[in-house]
Amino acid sequence: MATQKLADWSTNLTFASLPREVIDAATQSFYNWAGCTVGGSTHPATTIARTALARFTGTPTSRLLGSGGVDLDAMHAALLNGIASHVHDYDDTHLDTIIHPTGPVASALLAMAESLDRSVSGQEFILALVVGVEAECKVGLAVWPNHYDVGWHITSSTGSIGAAVAVSKLLNLSTQQTAHAIGLAATQVTGLREMFGSHTKSFHPGRAAQNGLLAAILASEGYTSSTEALEAKRGWANVVSSEHHLDEQMATLPPNGRWEMARNSFKPFPCGIVVHPVIDGSIFLHGQLGPNGIQIEEIREVEVIVHPLVLELTGKTAPKDGLEAKFSVYHGAAVGLLFGKATPAQYEDAVVTDERVIWLRDRIRATVDGNLRPDEAVVIMRVPNGGEGDDDSVTEIHVDHAVGSRERPMSVAQLTDKFVDQCISVLGRERTERASKWCWELEKQVDVRQIKTVL
Amino acid sequence: MATQKLADWSTNLTFASLPREVIDAATQSFYNWAGCTVGGSTHPATTIARTALARFTGTPTSRLLGSGGVDLDAMHAALLNGIASHVHDYDDTHLDTIIHPTGPVASALLAMAESLDRSVSGQEFILALVVGVEAECKVGLAVWPNHYDVGWHITSSTGSIGAAVAVSKLLNLSTQQTAHAIGLAATQVTGLREMFGSHTKSFHPGRAAQNGLLAAILASEGYTSSTEALEAKRGWANVVSSEHHLDEQMATLPPNGRWEMARNSFKPFPCGIVVHPVIDGSIFLHGQLGPNGIQIEEIREVEVIVHPLVLELTGKTAPKDGLEAKFSVYHGAAVGLLFGKATPAQYEDAVVTDERVIWLRDRIRATVDGNLRPDEAVVIMRVPNGGEGDDDSVTEIHVDHAVGSRERPMSVAQLTDKFVDQCISVLGRERTERASKWCWELEKQVDVRQIKTVL
Known part of the structure; x- marks a missing residue:
């Protein structure tokens, strides 16, 4: 039938x-x-x-x-x-x-x-x-x-x-x-x-x-x-x-x-769709950076809060080449923040093994939150205040629906x-x-x- | 590994x-x-x-x-x-x-x-x-x-x-x-x-x-x-x-x-392997036929006793063409008995729809016996005695291993x-x-x- x-x-x-x-x-x-x-x-x-x-x-x-x-x-x-x-x-x-x-x-x-x-x-x-x-x-x-x-x-x-x-x-x-x-x-x-x-x-x-x-x-x-x-x-x-x-x-x-x-x-973005809200948020945070504001080198940590599926599918912390980087939420966050974009150029092997990218990638920390939807993420950038105490200066973005989702086509x-x-x-x-x-x-x-x- | x-x-x-x-x-x-x-x-x-x-x-x-x-x-x-x-x-x-x-x-x-x-x-x-x-x-x-x-x-x-x-x-x-x-x-x-x-x-x-x-x-x-x-x-x-x-x-x-x-x-034989012992036996019985012995038209019934898988896989009683005939133990038995062989020529569409083949195919009766192996079959040809009473003249062949099996390569x-x-x-x-x-x-x-x- x-x-x-x-x-x-x-x-x-x-x-x-x-x-x-x-x-x-x-x-x-x-x-x-x-x-x-x-x-x-x-x-x-x-x-x-x-x-x-x-x-x-x-x-x-x-x-x-x-x-x-x-x-x-x-x-x-x-x-x-x-x-x-x-x-x-x-x-x-x-x-x-x-x-x-x-x-x-x-x-x-x-x-x-x-x-x-x-x-x-x-x-x-x-x-x-x-x-x-x-x-x-x-x-x-x-x-x-x-x-x-x-x-x-x-x-x-x-x-x-x-x-x-x-x-x-x-x-x-x-x-x-x-x-x-x-x-x-x-x-x-x-x-x-x-x-x-x-x-x-x-x-x-x-x-x-x-x-x-x-x-x-x-x-x-x-x-x-x-x-x-x-x-x-x-x-x-x-x-x-x-x-x-x-x-x-x-x-x-x-x-x-x-x-x-x-x-x-x-x-x-040229990678698994579950990474998209994190990249979206990272690109937003890139817009908050220097020349007179925060510099990349000052970043202490970037926390990404994601749906559990994200780490299951794209949890590679140290991708070796472009194909592996597509399965790394860490790489996605790093290039979004560093370059303000994630196109095939940011997934070329030379970028994946670039020292600055690796430096930043190692500062990305992922946290899972089962209450989030797969097209939702929170990206939090922490930069030491430089003053007294341990407080960081915190910049945070909550991506409700990633660009490319049905809600934000x-x-x-x-x-x-x-x-x-x-x-x-x-x-x-x-x-x-x-x-x-x-x-x-x-x-x-x-x-x-x-x-x-x-x- | x-x-x-x-x-x-x-x-x-x-x-x-x-x-x-x-x-x-x-x-x-x-x-x-x-x-x-x-x-x-x-x-x-x-x-x-x-x-x-x-x-x-x-x-x-x-x-x-x-x-x-x-x-x-x-x-x-x-x-x-x-x-x-x-x-x-x-x-x-x-x-x-x-x-x-x-x-x-x-x-x-x-x-x-x-x-x-x-x-x-x-x-x-x-x-x-x-x-x-x-x-x-x-x-x-x-x-x-x-x-x-x-x-x-x-x-x-x-x-x-x-x-x-x-x-x-x-x-x-x-x-x-x-x-x-x-x-x-x-x-x-x-x-x-x-x-x-x-x-x-x-x-x-x-x-x-x-x-x-x-x-x-x-x-x-x-x-x-x-x-x-x-x-x-x-x-x-x-x-x-x-x-x-x-x-x-x-x-x-x-x-x-x-x-x-x-x-x-x-x-x-050019068909599913489970039909092979029946064809093998039918070809043997073909050798027992006329010119001075039994004629095809005299056959009242041919009983084939087979492993249960045979009817499950090849139980088509009235195949319409050559491809379907490959899944019919009845066709296999009929051509074996009628022509003494089963080659691609006996599976051509014209043979499958030939009146004599259909006549004989309709006289084949299949019985399942779970004690038989898949490469084993019994083929029994029954011909009315022509004399008094209901007795048939019975010719029977027990194929222990079909030709082409590992035992009879x-x-x-x-x-x-x-x-x-x-x-x-x-x-x-x-x-x-x-x-x-x-x-x-x-x-x-x-x-x-x-x-x-x-x-």
């Missing part, structure tokens, strides 16, 4: 049924994905994979974003763009499932769209992106939290399915073919959480994009699968989770139900800054601005294949 | 440490795989995938077996040969885990070997095949039976790992690189049992071959993964099984422990017949005989890349 229902829903959804907020959220999601993908295109995880797989690429049709004009076959473009989009842990988050939804779906969809012999309008692209994101988030909600708890990287384990549904929509597959594509995607369960901290974490959304793309292409030519792949006794949900709520989730499919796309959020201006910051060193200023404009205008594009003219 | 141990073991194993029986088993496994792959090369599951993916293939280096001279890139050759090798359910079986071990490993290994710029001797190839098969069977044993029971197609879910280890060996990767390759393979968990009966079942070993090949290639260029991928809290074994015995199994690695390769067996002659039967309609007699000779002489080959001269 669930598989057929999802396939049927997807094949019948039209652009006209998308509310404005969903179109806007899809545009922002695509925009944020494109910036992250360009930004991640020069990371070793991306470049190693690109070099390793060069001899396997077929007819070049689809742009490797950030490459300065290199096209690959759609399958490899999907993989490499998917890796790049996630490698800085800077992408988007569907907070109810912590799925990073756009990576697997957009990477497959754009690569496939570029390979077609016909034009694909921005509206058609947005519609396919929406069905893909809805699909992965609904199946994700159906197995959350058990599926994540047992150890699956839910972004990729559901992302294959999302990508398959999206590409099926783009290819105008029938309900039956879409169901087969879902089955083919569901049987490729990619992503163990054990891989976090290594290149393989970013491989996950890339491979999920490829899994879904492969599934839809095979199904489009008549390759068969189970049409009860999601719900069967030995189907996806029962195998990958000790508990599931597929029927309940399929009953919430929009427009009658809830649009998951509208609940997507964007990361202001990133603004269009902030998303633009993030995009520009990621693209400018790769593309230069002029091309970055053209690309930014093109991506913001996705809905109006007559043919998304023209992305090659700007990216 | 387990991941490092497996990687360390694989990198250090030498051809000199392989016992004769292991070399012979590896040769038979390769030989049987090659025949099955040629035989499956014309099946729709293979040809649909080949058509669908044609535009994605890169530098052609690696032979699509049975194609009459078509080369693809190694990644696509691995996928398509892997699909073809399994599509008739006619491959090999490691009976302790019911893994079909050679498909994922040999499909990746041969494709990769052909793409190298250097010669690969038959001995080097056999060694890599052995480490791959040992790896997948040992990790399979470590999670058996829970992993299979929950719904994973254990052939592909372990096959990715086997293929990664085999290709790592071929590429002379370091222990550390091999561990990363194992991690990259382990995170791509492919194969739900729900897909049995559709094309996707055969996709599983093909995709597993590709997963493992991709993993080894990425690791060879420095892509990183977890080096505790198998045993970590949220690593492969804990995520894919409620229980595991990784350390115990790694302690059984040969030559000190047990060679799983030597325990491989080959299917005499297929002989070299039987394996050759099976190879020839599968290849002859694809390659013709002369090429089939040359290919058969070349494959039997694998150990002596100076360069396995020369397989192109015969296949």
Whole structure:
């Protein structure tokens, strides 16, 4: 039932049924994905994979974003763009499932769209992106939290399915073919959480994009699968989770139900989302520093009060490189305070091993408070008064909701800054601005294949 | 520990440490795989995938077996040969885990070997095949039976790992690189049992071959993964099984422990292995029929007495096509009795829907007996006496161990017949005989890349 229902829903959804907020959220999601993908295109995880797989690429049709004009076959473009989009842990988050939804779906969809012999309008692209994101988030909600708890990287384990549904929509597959594509995607369960901290974490959304793309292409030519792949006794949900709520989730499919796309959020900082309130607070405190006020060297201690999950997930006190620093609330607090920002530049290996960063990182003390929400934190900076007694001068900030949370979403201006910051060193200023404009205008594009003219 | 141990073991194993029986088993496994792959090369599951993916293939280096001279890139050759090798359910079986071990490993290994710029001797190839098969069977044993029971197609879910280890060996990767390759393979968990009966079942070993090949290639260029991928809290074994015995199994690695390769067996009939004793008995009874004895039309009933698993797995009474017939003990008994053989020809759609086959199939009655082993069966043919009273003339055969079981392995002659039967309609007699000779002489080959001269 669930598989057929999802396939049927997807094949019948039209652009006209998308509310404005969903179109806007899809545009922002695509925009944020494109910036992250360009930004991640020069990371070793991306470049190693690109070099390793060069001899396997077929007819070049689809742009490797950030490459300065290199096209690959759609399958490899999907993989490499998917890796790049996630490698800085800077992408988007569907907070109810912590799925990073756009990576697997957009990477497959754009690569496939570029390979077609016909034009694909921005509206058609947005519609396919929406069905893909809805699909992965609904199946994700159906197995959350058990599926994540047992150890699956839910972004990729559901992302294959999302990508398959999206590409099926783009290819105008029938309900039956879409169901087969879902089955083919569901049987490729990619992503163990054990891989976090290594290149393989970013491989996950890339491979999920490829899994879904492969599934839809095979199904489009008549390759068969189970049409009860999601719900069967030995189907996806029962195998990958000790508990599931597929029927309940399929009953919430929009427009009658809830649009998951509208609940997507964007990361202001390139690390695990639980660190964000601390970084947010640290950046605020950075604004309180010198030239005539407090100097960094005077700081005696910074206390961060956080939700227990923060130390469980990001408790590394002495990260050795950029990938490890993403799992260190101490590093996040230190760079926020020291530099007043936390972008991929503050997570480069050289920054992680910089003496001043280490000095400050060692002065961060974390305290757990179970009464806080995960997107809430208190950051307290203590500086000796210099006078008599032991009293410190105390500066404190209570971050009620971190920037990027649903309550304090990133603004269009902030998303633009993030995009520009990621693209400018790769593309230069002029091309970055053209690309930014093109991506913001996705809905109006007559043919998304023209992305090659700007990216 | 387990991941490092497996990687360390694989990198250090030498051809000199392989016992004769292991070399012979590896040769038979390769030989049987090659025949099955040629035989499956014309099946729709293979040809649909080949058509669908044609535009994605890169530098052609690696032979699509049975194609009459078509080369693809190694990644696509691995996928398509892997699909073809399994599509008739006619491959090999490691009976302790019911893994079909050679498909994922040999499909990746041969494709990769052909793409190298250097010669690969038959001995080097056999060694890599052995480490791959040992790896997948040992990790399979470590999670058996829970992993299979929950719904994973254990052939592909372990096959990715086997293929990664085999290709790592071929590429002379370091222990550390091999561990990363194992991690990259382990995170791509492919194969739900729900897909049995559709094309996707055969996709599983093909995709597993590709997963493992991709993993080894990425690791060879420095892509990183977890080096505790198998045993970590949220690593492969804990995520894919409620229980595991990784350390115990790694302690059984040969030559000190047990060679799983030597325990491989080959299917005499193209269907689920539990049907084999019934087919074996039915073929015996076929030998008792006319021209002057009993005629098929006279049969009143055939009773098959089987292990309970037989009806659970293969209880389809009225299969609609060849793929469904593989899950019908009734079809197996009928064709064995009617034709005296059960090869892929007896599982073609036209045979499954043939009136005589249906007539006889409807006269098969199955009885369960929990005292029988799975490889044991009794087949009883009842024909009315034609005289007075109700008595039947009864002919009965008790198959103690089916042909193909460990107790009654297929002989070299039987394996050759099976190879020839599968290849002859694809390659013709002369090429089939040359290919058969070349494959039997694998150990002596100076360069396995020369397989192109015969296949």
